Amino acid sequence: MIDTPTRRSVLGAGVFAAGSLLTIDAGMAEVPLSLTPACHDGDAVTLAQTEGPYFKPSSPERIELIEEGMAGQPIELAGFVLTRACRPLAGALLDFWQADDQGRYDNSGFRLRGHQFTDAEGRYRLRSVVPGLYPGRTRHIHVKVQPRDGRVLTTQLYFPGEPVNRTDGLFRRELLMRTTRNAGALAGRFDFVVA
Template sequence: MTRDPHPAPHLDDNDDDETIGTLLSRRAALRLLGLGGGALSLAAGGVLAQRAGSTGAGGTGAGTGGASGLPGCVVRPALSEGPYFVESEPRRSDIRGDSKTGTRSAGVPLTLDFVVSRVAVGGCTPREGVLIDVWHCDALGVYSGVQGNTGDFLRGAQVTDAAGRARFTTIYPGWYPGRAVHIHFKLRTLDASGQATGEFTSQLFFPESVNAAVFAQAPYRQKGPVADTPNARDGLYRNGGNQLLLKITGEPGRGYRGTFDVGLNLG
């Protein structure tokens, strides 16, 4: 995707609402994974899959209905990169602070776990060496490093370990006009020299009940206790975002943990 090098001057005027790729049925997923006579294609923006049996809070588990025989993963939608991605984000696990000033973003703690697997006939195996970029707004809806904002708070990247895992320590994102609460992520497969051989970009969403609990807390309540765009009215969420809901546990006082298991057939 080609991004506008001059993004809109206000967060209200974001262009996060473009869907990239296609949300596929299980039968189509069988074909793409080579189990129904088809071959994997990246023309639609790549393929993202989530382990069967995983559930988003308030969502349903994968692996129900449709064609049988899909090997442990179900294809998920790609979503827009949006205008606020910054290349070469700092390689770090804790993304709460600004690396130059040391100032830490205030908010409810969130531990975000990615588990990346390789999609193959017969199941998914851990995928080591995948670069994961994560970026999102702060409690008041502000992104670092864009639109005149300085710093690199709430931005970071890591490479998955031998178990296909990468953990980010951050805060629960706030909201800004026109979008549901979300976190952006990008997965890039790397060759031996560290060059990207494929990429997949999407967004993670949060259950409305958890949003309500968080936004009643400081500093979120300065912005308002209710996001102006719930999931059901978000343009991206309506295009498959319910399949990108985080499995999330915890409470505002102690913080939350969210997990996203992804099967990637790129590179």
């Protein structure tokens, strides 16, 4: 059986092969995004997943989840929120939450939790740390995506090359971020397609 490449795999491969993808700015990875992503009309919507037991509403608005003195490998995640017709969605809400580098969630405050809105070109950018493992789960970042006046998509993003991906029952290949390293910094890319 021959696998037909998806918009996400073509886009990710093309962007990461571009050579000038990753630059270092103040020790963080930066992922330049083209104004219009290369995608195909009618792409499948991003796979929904459970929000899990640790979601908290009313997170602060911010793109920077890293705090002074926070342990862990920094990561900058960037991408677009798109319609199935490949149109970028401005003003879409993205609400992120995750475990710290030891696999612990902050259930009393809003550490490693925050929301933001896509810019006029449908882009988002998140600075955080790579989450740690905890029993039964591979590394992942939770997110809710909601276009203006649209339905909420709840899902999880996964890291490539993680051994625990093979044993985590929630892991889905379709939700793998594309990642790259340069000078110790990690950059990730994921484009959401919403109905």
